[in-house]
Amino acid sequence: MTRITSARELAELRQKLAAERDKTKRWVMVCSGTGCVACKATEVSAAFVAEMKQQGVPETTRLRNTGCYGFCERGPVIVIQPDNICYLGVTKKDVPEIVKQTLLENQVIERLLFKDEDKKGIAKFAEIPFYKYQNRVLLDANTQLDPKSIEDYIAIGGYSALCKALFEMKPDGIVEEMKRANLRGRGGGGFSAGRKWETTRKAPGDVKYVIVNGDEGDPGAYMDRSILEGNPHSVLEGLIIGGFAIGANQGFIYVRQEYPLAVEHVRQALHRAREHGLLGENILGSGFSFDVTVHCGAGAFVSGESSALMTAIEGRVGQPRPKYIRTSVKGIWERPSCLNNVETWANVPLIINQGVDWFRSMGTENSKGTKVFSLVGKVQNSGLVEVPMGITLRDIVFKIGGGIRNGRKFKAVQSGGPSGGFLPESLLDLKVDFDELTKNGSMMGSGGLIVMDDDSCIVDTTKFYIKFLAHEACGQCVPCREGLRQALKILEAMTTGTAKAGDIELLEELCDVLTNASLCALGTSAANPVLSGIKHFRAEYEAHVNEHRCPALVCRDLVHYAIDPQKCTGCLLCKKQCPTDAILGERKQVHVIDYDKCIKCGNCLNACPKKFGAVSKAPGAYPQNYRPPVPAAAAGAEVRP
Amino acid sequence: MKTVTLEIDGKQVTAEEGMTLLQAANQVGIAIPTLCHDERLKPAGVCRICTVEISRGDWKRMVASCVYPVEEGLKVTTDNEHIRKIRRMLVELMWPAWTRVDKDLEPAHPRFDSGHPDCNMCGLCIRYCRQVLKKDVLYWEGRGVDRHLAYVPGMGKECVTCRQCFSLCTGGWIVACHGYDEEQPAK
Numbered sequence: 001m002t003r004i005t006s007a008r009e010l011a012e013l014r015q016k017l018a019a020e021r022d023k024t025k026r027w028v029m030v031c032s033g034t035g036c037v038a039c040k041a042t043e044v045s046a047a048f049v050a051e052m053k054q055q056g057v058p059e060t061t062r063l064r065n066t067g068c069y070g071f072c073e074r075g076p077v078i079v080i081q082p083d084n085i086c087y088l089g090v091t092k093k094d095v096p097e098i099v100k101q102t103l104l105e106n107q108v109i110e111r112l113l114f115k116d117e118d119k120k121g122i123a124k125f126a127e128i129p130f131y132k133y134q135n136r137v138l139l140d141a142n143t144q145l146d147p148k149s150i151e152d153y154i155a156i157g158g159y160s161a162l163c164k165a166l167f168e169m170k171p172d173g174i175v176e177e178m179k180r181a182n183l184r185g186r187g188g189g190g191f192s193a194g195r196k197w198e199t200t201r202k203a204p205g206d207v208k209y210v211i212v213n214g215d216e217g218d219p220g221a222y223m224d225r226s227i228l229e230g231n232p233h234s235v236l237e238g239l240i241i242g243g244f245a246i247g248a249n250q251g252f253i254y255v256r257q258e259y260p261l262a263v264e265h266v267r268q269a270l271h272r273a274r275e276h277g278l279l280g281e282n283i284l285g286s287g288f289s290f291d292v293t294v295h296c297g298a299g300a301f302v303s304g305e306s307s308a309l310m311t312a313i314e315g316r317v318g319q320p321r322p323k324y325i326r327t328s329v330k331g332i333w334e335r336p337s338c339l340n341n342v343e344t345w346a347n348v349p350l351i352i353n354q355g356v357d358w359f360r361s362m363g364t365e366n367s368k369g370t371k372v373f374s375l376v377g378k379v380q381n382s383g384l385v386e387v388p389m390g391i392t393l394r395d396i397v398f399k400i401g402g403g404i405r406n407g408r409k410f411k412a413v414q415s416g417g418p419s420g421g422f423l424p425e426s427l428l429d430l431k432v433d434f435d436e437l438t439k440n441g442s443m444m445g446s447g448g449l450i451v452m453d454d455d456s457c458i459v460d461t462t463k464f465y466i467k468f469l470a471h472e473a474c475g476q477c478v479p480c481r482e483g484l485r486q487a488l489k490i491l492e493a494m495t496t497g498t499a500k501a502g503d504i505e506l507l508e509e510l511c512d513v514l515t516n517a518s519l520c521a522l523g524t525s526a527a528n529p530v531l532s533g534i535k536h537f538r539a540e541y542e543a544h545v546n547e548h549r550c551p552a553l554v555c556r557d558l559v560h561y562a563i564d565p566q567k568c569t570g571c572l573l574c575k576k577q578c579p580t581d582a583i584l585g586e587r588k589q590v591h592v593i594d595y596d597k598c599i600k601c602g603n604c605l606n607a608c609p610k611k612f613g614a615v616s617k618a619p620g621a622y623p624q625n626y627r628p629p630v631p632a633a634a635a636g637a638e639v640r641p
Numbered sequence: 642m643k644t645v646t647l648e649i650d651g652k653q654v655t656a657e658e659g660m661t662l663l664q665a666a667n668q669v670g671i672a673i674p675t676l677c678h679d680e681r682l683k684p685a686g687v688c689r690i691c692t693v694e695i696s697r698g699d700w701k702r703m704v705a706s707c708v709y710p711v712e713e714g715l716k717v718t719t720d721n722e723h724i725r726k727i728r729r730m731l732v733e734l735m736w737p738a739w740t741r742v743d744k745d746l747e748p749a750h751p752r753f754d755s756g757h758p759d760c761n762m763c764g765l766c767i768r769y770c771r772q773v774l775k776k777d778v779l780y781w782e783g784r785g786v787d788r789h790l791a792y793v794p795g796m797g798k799e800c801v802t803c804r805q806c807f808s809l810c811t812g813g814w815i816v817a818c819h820g821y822d823e824e825q826p827a828k
Contacts, residue, residue, distance in 0.1 A: 300784065317781075322686040322708040475781070475788030476687045479727075481762070482734035485786045486753050506752070513730045516703040516723075517689040 003277030005285045007163040010154070017155035025060040026103070028052075029079040029143065033068025033226055034261050035383075036075035040092070041065075044076050047095040055099050064152075067142035067230020070384035071130055074114070079125050079143065086125035087112035130381045133399045135362065137370050138346055139386045142230035147265045150272040153233040159278055161349035165241045166286040174245035174352070175201055181356045182368050183348075187213055187304075187341030188416065188445045189521070190367070190434035196338055199328040201246045203336035208248040210239055211313070211332075211339040214255040214262070215297050215304035218417025219468065221448030223372040224342035226384055228255060228262040231346070232269035236292065238348030240279065243290045246338050251292040254309055257299060266294055301472035305520050306339045307331075308474065319474040320520035341446065343372060363389035367433035371444070377414075377451035378405050387432075394428040397451055408453040412536070416445025418465040419525035421532030422458060441532040443525060457554035458537040459544050463491040465529045473522055480523030483514045487530065494541070495555040497548035497621060504534060504541050553617045556600050560622050563604075565590045567614035574604035574615060595622055647715040662706035662717055663691055673719050674728065674746065676739060676811060677763035678707045682772050688763055692727055694718040703727070735761040738812040760790060760814035766806040774805060790814065 004010050030036075030045040048063050069077040074088035078098070085108055087098065094112060101107040113121030114128045122128050145152035153159070165174055179194030200208060212235055216224040228235060239251045253270075255263050270292055273279040281289045295313050303309050303318035310332045312318035331337025347369060351359045360368050367389040373396065376382045380402030387396060393413055397403070404410050412422040415432075421442030423430065430436055434444050452461065470484040487510050493499040511527035518524045534541055543549045550558040563574075563583075568590045575583040575591060582597035583604060591614075593604070608615040643658040649666050656665035661684065666673055676688035686708035693706045696716045706719070718724070725745070732739065733748040738761035740747075767779045767790070778800055782791040792800070807816050 302784070322705060324704065324709045469785075471785045471787065473785040475762070475783070475785045476685070476764075478688050478690075478731050478734060478761070481786060481788065482731075482753070482755055485755065486734065488786075489753075509726075509730060513727050513734075517692050517705075517727050517731065519686060519689070519705070 003275075005277060007167050007284055010159060010163060010284060014154050014157070014160070017151050021155050023060065024062045026062075026083075027081045028061065028063045028103070029066045029081060030063065031067075031069040031075060031077040031079075031143075032065040032147075033072065033075075033142075033229055034222075034259075035068065035072030036077060037261070039075040039089075041076035043092050044078070044090055044095060047092045048099070051095050051099045052103070055096070055104065057099060057103050061103055064146050065148075066145060067147045068139075068226035068384065069143055070136075070139055070226070070386075071128075071381065072384070073382045084125045085123050086114065086128060088114055129402060130383065130385070130400055133395060134386050135370050135388045136386045137350060137362075138227065138234075138343065138372060139230075139384065141234060142226065145231065147230050147232060148268055150233060150269070150276060153231070157353070158233055158349075159237055161352040162237050162240055162278070163284065165244055165352055166284060166288060169352075171201070171245045171247060174241065177351065177356050178245070178348070181351045181359045182366070183344060183351065183359070184367060184434055185341055186343035186347070186371065186444075186446065188419075188443065190438075190444055193340055193344050196328050196340070197242065197246055199326060200248075200336045200338040203329045205336050207250070207335050208246055209332050209335060209337040210242045210246060210248045210251045211309070211337055212239055212251070212253040212342055212345055213304065213306065213309055213339055214253060214259075214266075214342045215301075215309060216256065216342075216446055217301040217304055217472070218446055218448045220376045220450050221374045221417055221446055223374055223384060223447050225256075225259050225262050227342050227346050227372075228259065229265050232262075232265045233273070234346045234349055235266075235342055236269055236273060236279070238345035239292065240283070240290055241348050241352060242338065242340070242345065244288050248338070249290050251290065252295055252313055252332075253292055254295045254297060254303075254313065257296045263294065263296060270294065300474075301468075302474045302520075302522055305522055307520070309339065310337060317474075319476055320522070322519060343447075364431060364433045364436075366435055371432075371447055373447045373449045375401050375449050375451070377449075378408065378453040378456070379403065379451045380405055389433040390431045392429050392431055393423060396432070396449065397428070401451065404451070404453045408455060411452045411454045411456060412458065414442075414450040414452065414461065414529070415448065416443040416528070417448045418468050419443065419522065419528055420445045420448070421528040422452075422461075422536055423532075424536040426536075441528060441535060443528065455552060455554070457495075457550055457552040458533045458540050459491065459494050459550070460552075460554045462529045462533045463488070463495055466491055466526070469522065469526045473526075474520075477517075477519040477523065479513045479517040480519065480526065483510050483518075483523070484526060486510060487514075491530075494544040495550070496557040497544075497555075499545040499548070501545065503545050504538075508534065548621075549619050551619075553619065557621055558619065559600065559617050560595065560620060561593060561598065561600060561602070561604055562616055562618050562623060563591050563593060564614045564616065567612055569612055569614070571609070571612070573609065574607045577603040577607040579603065595626055645711050645713040647711055647713065647717060649717040650719055656711045658711070660711050662693060662695075662704070662709045662711060665711050666693075666706065666717070666719055671719055673706055674742065675707060676761070677765060679765055679769070679809065682765070682768045684708045685764055685768065688731070688761070690728055690731055692724060692731075694721065694724060738814075739763075741811065757789065757814075758812075759817055760812045762788065762790070763811050765809040765811065766790070766815050769806045769809055774803070776803075 076090050078087040078090045108123045110121045175197050183193045184190045214224050300318050303312045305320045306327050307323050308318040308320040363369050370386050370388050372386045375385050385400050412424050414422050437444050466488050470488050473480050475481045490503050511531050514527045515524050543551050553559045570588040580597045580599050582594045583591050585591035605615045644655050646655050654669050673691045676690045684707040686705040691706045692703050729746050732742050732746045736751040737758050770776050770778050778796050
């Protein structure tokens with residue numbers, strides 16, 4: 001491959017590639033994001049290649065392994081363009097049928113379509129409710145290109161924003177445009193990216209750095225992964241533009257080691273960009289030189305904090321440091337370093353290309369543009385959704401997400417990962433943007449939305465988050481390390497029925513110290529799940545503390561399983577599933593649970609056929625008339641030390 | 642040297658640029674309790690006992706005074722009910738690993754058990770060993786609530802004779818370990 005040395009050459013190459021693309025009349029797009037690959041998309045893709053050859057599909061129909069489509073729950077996703085027919089959950093066995101009926105005979109296979117409420121299939125990709133209400137500005141490109149191919153990216157207009165920035169704009173002008181666009185950091189803090197760029201640009205020093213923060217560690221969130229995997233060049237292009245505007249010649253991309261596909265695609269993108277002269281010395285003949293290094297994270301959640309990430313890049317243990325002097329002024333090796341999240345960088349080429357006014361036309365007054373959320377939990381349709389800022393939670397959960405699974409009732413949305421808060425039903429009409437979420441005791445975070453139904457216990461979920469944070473924090477400062485340790489102990493006591501009166505107030509006291517005295521944002525935001533839970537679901541906390549009762553019947557030490565003798569038919573199914581032989585009874589005899597042996601695993605509940613429904617969960621650690629065995633020590637037996 | 646003027650507890654204070662709030666306050670005789678601070682070492686800002694409130698107009702927040710640099714026109718409050726409440730809670734969280742505090746900050750009924758009664762992880766020993774002695778014999782093992790002090794295996798023999806960090810230890814762990822014992826490694 002010859003290096004491209006000017007903007008004109010790049011434009012010519014783009015024309016050539018686009019003309020080549022136009023020769024293909026029909027595309028079979030196979031989603032190859034991690035979600036679909038886990039559902040054997042690679043197998044499906046290989047089957048397509050073989051089958052298309054065997055059945056003699058014309059050359060004008062080709063296959064492309066694209067980036068993530070977002071509807072990961074129903075993977076593998078196959079879209080046939082330009083007809084836009086979307087098949088979900090395709091297996092290897094379906095491939096011959098698709099090739100024959102759809103590719104050769106132009107017929108839609110009803111069985112593989114998305115089914116709406118009336119069980120009617122929806123053929124068109126864009127009409128599936130999950131996609132219909134989205135505004136896929138960033139994620140759209142994912143579905144049009146092969147992430148491993150720089151040609152695909154160039155053909156759909158890639159690197160044209162870089163040309164525009166390098167040859168038609170001045171660095172100061174770019175920073176001004178970014179400030180005017182009011183693009184706020186998508187990583188959680190929501191700080192204006194333009195202002196950050198300006199600080200770094202104006203900071204004294206010759207050597208400056210730009211950094212992509214791809215250390216996405218929130219449980220249940222994978223927006224950055226899908227962008228890095230599905231469209232790595234867009235992030236890279238944004239980073240180069242940022243480097244040019246800020247005056248940096250070195251960039252870093254920090255990716256989690258746990259995202260092997262993302263690491264591979266990013267490395268490949270860098271390699272291909274270097275080959276094409278889009279990275280390295282004298283980019284496109286502009287005189288601007290820039291290169292990027294990939295840094296793989298070693299699996300610490302706290303390294304996602306900007307100063308911790310920078311110490312990790314320096315080669316030390318990833319620990320935050322007091323940021324009273326901003327990292328934009330003193331970052332990596334004490335040099336000005338501008339760090340932004342993956343999604344923020346990916347927005348940059350779009351803003352440069354399509355203009356600030358276009359970007360500002362989306363969103364609310366102080367939060368512009370779109371935001372990618374990972375909508376997971378107890379919703380019908382889970383996956384990645386991109387929506388304009390200011391959409392209501394109700395629209396996300398019910399229109400896009402299709403409501404709650406199994407006809408259960410909505411309870412809360414947990415937004416912003418472990419440091420976010422719970423938003424109850426009364427806040428469903430909340431307009432989702434940075435300020436509104438913060439005002440209501442939660443935060444945007446990187447964009448995780450975990451939907452909970454009435455089968456989930458707030459105290460138990462909070463315990464999970466606090467446990468996660470307590471073990472993932474760096475452990476430097478007292479409020480965070482010791483505060484979380486004690487908060488976790490209290491929450492554990494609540495879920496095991498040993499909490500004392502006053503524990504809720506003690507939790508609140510601990511949260512005040514966490515919020516005000518912690519060293520970094522991990523500690524200051526760790527109180528969010530606790531405080532928002534207490535605020536919106538106080539009755540549930542009180543039930544745990546005062547009555548040792550779990551209203552949602554989740555906390556294992558506060559529930560027991562019971563078999564209804566009226567309904568039990570003595571089928572032995574639950575008995576076979578019991579790992580501790582705690583179920584007594586023979587065929588055609590009513591079964592009884594031996595509570596001395598029962599470990600409350602719930603296997604019996606799952607095993608009991610729906611038509612009988614004899615096993616149920618009930619509040620209280622034991623049934624009312626149950627007497628636990630007298631401990632040996634109390635009975636006067638000899639106790640050995 | 643450039644100087645800045647700020648207000649600490651109602652007093653106008655002139656300080657050199659680059660100084661911390663703690664230094665500026667100490668210089669005019671305002672005492673702020675500290676734990677992990679030592680003049681010889683680079684401030685770490687981890688114990689947060691020195692938390693103070695800073696404000697500028699309507700905006701205010703809590704910061705650790707041992708690391709926050711002085712700024713022109715900043716208003717600093719080193720003691721009020723909220724600050725005291727935070728300090729008291731911090732002492733209680735560490736109790737009994739750190740007991741050298743004013744009567745006022747002492748918890749009446751310590752409610753917590755941290756599980757490490759002789760080390761409050763102030764890091765004075767580590768930082769002294771690294772920054773002053775340039776020996777680097779100690780390190781932090783684990784993260785989050787699992788974090789604890791440990792000797793770099795095979796490197797701690799000289800601790801038995803050096804013992805320079807002993808006087809710094811605020812919890813007593815390092816003294817209790819008596820340097821380093823090959824037979825019985827530190828916990």
